[in-house]
Amino acid sequence: MSRRCELTGRKANNAFAISHSHRRTKRLQQANLQSKRVWWPQGNRWVKLKLSTKAIKTLESKGLHAMAKEAGINLNHY
Numbered sequence: 001m002s003r004r005c006e007l008t009g010r011k012a013n014n015a016f017a018i019s020h021s022h023r024r025t026k027r028l029q030q031a032n033l034q035s036k037r038v039w040w041p042q043g044n045r046w047v048k049l050k051l052s053t054k055a056i057k058t059l060e061s062k063g064l065h066a067m068a069k070e071a072g073i074n075l076n077h078y
Helices: 053-062 064-071
Strands: 011-020 024-029 035-038 043-053
Touching: 035 053, 035 064, 043 053, 053 064
Parallel strands: none
Antiparallel strands: 011 024, 035 043
């Protein structure tokens, strides 16, 4: 499975690694993903998701149900 946030869709960014002599080589800036168990009150159970840290912060204010609805995710499959 790709390294992608399941709620926000964040993924790796293309960038350059620049050496001291300023040679540039391509690299990936990976998203900061965490596996997290989140309580889903509507389903009355825990849901295990792979989330970016930004999504975890947003989840605390918006709530899981609202964010899943925005992303178009059916939480019964998790």
